[in-house]
Each structure stands twice: as C-alpha cells, then as structure tokens.
Amino acid sequence: MTGTDTDTGTDTGAGTDTGTGSDFLLTTRVFYDTIADDYATHFRDGLAARPLDRAVLTGFAELIGKGGEGGRVADLGCGPGLLTAYLDSLGLSPFGIDLSPRMVELARREHPGLHFSQGSMLELDLPDGDLAGVVAWYSVIHTPVDLLPALFTEFARVLAPGGHLLTAFQVGDDPLHLDRPWGHPVSLDFHRRQPDRMAELLEASGFELRARMVREPDTDIGESTPQAFLIARKGLPAG
Structure with a gap:
C-alpha cells in the first residue's frame, strides 16, 4: 500500500491492462x-517513514468529521489492512x-x-449514498485507463452527497512493469497517472476537487517518481 516505485506498489483493487473483460x-x-504474505511483512510499517502522507490522511479524516455524514469510510484495495487500521x-469508522x-x-x-471483505472496486456491494468517505490509496493504478470513468462513477454512487474521496498514485506517463517480486512467478503493470487528467476524470464523474498535492520522491525510502494525492467531494444536490 506504500505506492513506491521499488516495491510491489500498492493495495489491490481493480486490475491492469493485461486483458479485457474480467x-x-x-x-x-x-x-x-x-x-500477499511477503507484501504484508515488507510493508508492515509502510506509513511510519511518510509524514507527509500521514498528514494527507489526517486532513482527509478531519474533512469527513466536518461533513456531518458520520465516519463510515471504505478503504478500497485495502491489502493487509494497514491503512484501514490507520483510518480507524x-x-x-473504516x-x-x-x-x-x-x-x-x-x-x-x-x-x-x-x-x-473480498470484492472488486468496479462493482461495490454497497447501497447508493452509503458512505462518508472513500479511500483509494494507490489502488487505481491497476485500472485500465478506459475504465477509470466507470470506476470514479462507482465511487460517486456509494458516497453520500458531500462525501469525500481520497486517491493516491504515482505521477508519470509510463507504467512500471514488476516481474517476479520476491522470486514469485508473477508479473504486473503499475500505471502512473497525471494529476491534471485524474482531476478532469473525477470532475466528469460528479466530484468537486478540494485538494491536489504532489510531493517529490523520497529517495531514502526507495521512491523514484513524484507521488500525487487528490481529495474530491461529491457534489451536493442543487438547492
């Protein structure tokens, strides 16, 4: 779930450009x-060395608290639950x-x-308007670009009006292809995104952008690309 360029990248959630359909x-x-087991061990303290990331999460939590919708938040692509526990x-109420x-x-x-629970971010088993917040912390980086509009529309569906979304991702244009992590015979693409384009897609899905932050890579923890954080709010009904 740490989202660095030298690790396995992130929580899971939606998929890669390795095929179509399912x-x-x-x-x-x-x-x-x-x-999973190696990932959970390696990133057990993934937030400890990232004070700016923790600051983003704290600000997000305060926005949820001020929104008046309660604190029910979905951590989508939660991995082994480190971020879910931090939100708690x-x-x-994550x-x-x-x-x-x-x-x-x-x-x-x-x-x-x-x-x-197990499930796909593209088809959430949640009622409309059920949540005060959605967090997609380095989990949209596996979604094919042509499915991002549908994904963000699904996020908007499950949020209450005025609810907030936080998403984090690596900045760039070219994907990182990770092959045989920890010696396992698997590989996956990790798609970097441009903040401006992601903001456009969010706004087209009914969100109002509230915050945009890009921090420089922290080479001390193995990062090689900038890291982006967007906070957006689902629009309130007219009137």
Whole structure:
C-alpha cells in the first residue's frame, strides 16, 4: 500500500491492462494472492517513514468529521489492512475491501476488530449514498485507463452527497512493469497517472476537487517518481 516505485506498489483493487473483460481482474487477483504474505511483512510499517502522507490522511479524516455524514469510510484495495487500521486510529469508522482473498485473510488476522471483505472496486456491494468517505490509496493504478470513468462513477454512487474521496498514485506517463517480486512467478503493470487528467476524470464523474498535492520522491525510502494525492467531494444536490 506504500505506492513506491521499488516495491510491489500498492493495495489491490481493480486490475491492469493485461486483458479485457474480467481478465485484468483475474491477473491482479492472482498476483496479489501470490505475494500477499511477503507484501504484508515488507510493508508492515509502510506509513511510519511518510509524514507527509500521514498528514494527507489526517486532513482527509478531519474533512469527513466536518461533513456531518458520520465516519463510515471504505478503504478500497485495502491489502493487509494497514491503512484501514490507520483510518480507524484517526477516529473514522473504516472497513476494507480487496480483490485478493489472501489479502483479506491477512487483514482479518492482523486487525480482528475491523471488517474486511473480498470484492472488486468496479462493482461495490454497497447501497447508493452509503458512505462518508472513500479511500483509494494507490489502488487505481491497476485500472485500465478506459475504465477509470466507470470506476470514479462507482465511487460517486456509494458516497453520500458531500462525501469525500481520497486517491493516491504515482505521477508519470509510463507504467512500471514488476516481474517476479520476491522470486514469485508473477508479473504486473503499475500505471502512473497525471494529476491534471485524474482531476478532469473525477470532475466528469460528479466530484468537486478540494485538494491536489504532489510531493517529490523520497529517495531514502526507495521512491523514484513524484507521488500525487487528490481529495474530491461529491457534489451536493442543487438547492
């Protein structure tokens, strides 16, 4: 879930450009099922060395608290649950959803007081307007670009009017192809995004951009590309 260029990249959630239909979901699920145990061990303290990232999460939590919708937040692409637990420590009421059954199993084991379930971000088993917040922390980087509008529309569907979305991703144009992480016989593409284009897609899906931050790569923790964070609010009904 740390989103650096030298690691396995992120929480899981939506897929890669390795196929069409359900193919990219299957590829992503198999990848993260295979590496889940090593991933959970390697990134157990993933937020500890990232004070600016924690500051973004804290600001997001305060926006949720001021919104008056309650603190129910979905951590989409939750991986082994590290970020879900951090959101809980900020006073929110988070739960996690991940495409990988093994990641969900690890999250439940590591954080037994929180709720985790298996599923795809593209088709959330949640009612319309159910949430105060959605977090997609380095989990949209596996979604094919042509499916991003549908993905953001799904995020808007499950948010209450005035609810907030936080998404994080690596900045760039060319994907990172990761092959045989920790020696496992799997590979996956990690798609970098441009903040301006992501903001346009969010606005086209009914969001109002509230904050945009790009920080420089932290070479001390192995990053080689800038990291972007966008916070957007679902629009309020007219009148």
